[in-house]
Amino acid sequence: AQTVTQSQPEMSVQEAETVTLSCTYDTSENNYYLFWYKQPPSRQMILVIRQEAYKQQNATENRFSVNFQKAAKSFSLKISDSQLGDTAMYFCAFMKLSTGTASKLTFGTGTRLQVTL
Amino acid sequence: DGGITQSPKYLFRKEGQNVTLSCEQNLNHDAMYWYRQDPGQGLRLIYYSQIVNDFQKGDIAEGYSVSREKKESFPLTVTSAQKNPTAFYLCASSISGGAPLHFGNGTRLTVT
Numbered sequence: 279a280q281t282v283t284q285s286q287p288e289m290s291v292q293e294a295e296t297v298t299l300s301c302t303y304d305t306s307e308n309n310y311y312l313f314w315y316k317q318p319p320s321r322q323m324i325l326v327i328r329q330e331a332y333k334q335q336n337a338t339e340n341r342f343s344v345n346f347q348k349a350a351k352s353f354s355l356k357i358s359d360s361q362l363g364d365t366a367m368y369f370c371a372f373m374k375l376s377t378g379t380a381s382k383l384t385f386g387t388g389t390r391l392q393v394t395l
Numbered sequence: 396d397g398g399i400t401q402s403p404k405y406l407f408r409k410e411g412q413n414v415t416l417s418c419e420q421n422l423n424h425d426a427m428y429w430y431r432q433d434p435g436q437g438l439r440l441i442y443y444s445q446i447v448n449d450f451q452k453g454d455i456a457e458g459y460s461v462s463r464e465k466k467e468s469f470p471l472t473v474t475s476a477q478k479n480p481t482a483f484y485l486c487a488s489s490i491s492g493g494a495p496l497h498f499g500n501g502t503r504l505t506v507t
Contacts, residue, residue, distance in 0.1 A: 287435075311493050323485065323498035330493070369437060373493065380426035380445040381492040382453070385437040 280305045282372050284386035291360045292394055298345075299355045299389045301370030307331075311373040312346065312353045313383070318366040326368070329353065357391075365393045397422045401486050401499035408480075408506050416471045416502045418486035426489040427469040428496060431455060431482045438485065444469055473504065480506045 281304045291297035303312070314326040329337045329346050336344050341358045357364055370386040399420045408414045420427065426445050430438040440453030442461040450461050450469075458477025463469055469488075473480045483503050487496040 313495060321483065321501050323487075323496075325495045325497075328495055375492045377492075378445070379451055380428070380443045380489065382440060382443060383428070383487075383496055384440070385430075387435060387437040 280307075280372050280374060280384050282370055282384055282386035284370055284389050286389045287387075288390045288392070290392045290394060291357075293360055293362060295360055296356060296358045297360055297391065299357075299368050299370075299391065301353045301355070301386060303351050303353065303370070303372045305351070305372065305374065307374050309375055311375070312344075313371040313373065314342070314344070314353075314355045315369045315371060315385075316364075316366045317369065317388075318363075323369075327355065360393045362393050362395075364391060366391060399486055399488055399497055399499035401484075401502050404500065404502060406502055406504045408504070410506055411475045412506075413475060414473050414480075414504065414506075416473070416484055416486075416504070418469045418471065418499060419467055420469075420486075420488045420497075420499075421467060422488055422490070422497060423466075424488035424490050424497070425466070426491070427463070428487040428489070429453075429459075429461065429469070429471045430485045430487065432485060432501075433482050441471065441484075473506075480504060 310331045312329045316324045345354045402417045428443045429441040444450035444463040460472045486499040
């Protein structure tokens with residue numbers, strides 16, 4: 279079974295600064311996908327970024343980028359120029375591709391990020 | 396606009412009663428999922444389904460049941476056998492393997 283570990287329960291960053299959230303995972307699969315989701319106080323789950331394991335290039339979405347280290351099974355999220363609206367719970371998630379059934383998404387326990395003035 | 400609708404937003408039940416949470420999507424997605432969220436535990440998978448009339452147990456299926464009679468609908472029943480039913484429940488859907496999941500706004504269930 280796949281496991282996803284987020285070792286930082288809470289983090290804080292000042293507005294306009296950069297912060298990195300850590301995520302490691304355990305799998306014997308070679309082909310999979312990794313995701314970061316954001317859950318603001320509204321509790322709506324919002325996709326932040328997606329990484330395909332077969333792609334060496336790190337995914338980037340505006341101020342959000344990842345550092346994907348496949349051999350180390352590490353998938354960290356970097357938020358640049360942090361904004362107050364980035365305050366949320368951030369979840370790292372792993373998806374193993376399945377044939378014949380839906381692909382399961384396994385989540386870490388989350389990192390609560392507080393952006394301060 | 397396409398999306399996933401979960402209803403109701405808040406649900407209250409007495410212990411020993413079964414309760415059904417609704418999830419409807421108009422995204423034409425094949426796969427649908429139910430997750431449970433508790434403080435400090437992230438999201439845990441209850442059931443998932445790839446096609447109509449077919450579904451699989453997730454990691455914490457005990458005390459829950461689902462049906463998939465229509466592509467658009469995937470209701471979750473929390474039975475009286477579920478020992479700790481009070482939680483936040485999220486429904487999601489996906490177009491295919493590898494695609495991100497789209498989530499509904501969730502249902503907060505409180506059982507007393």
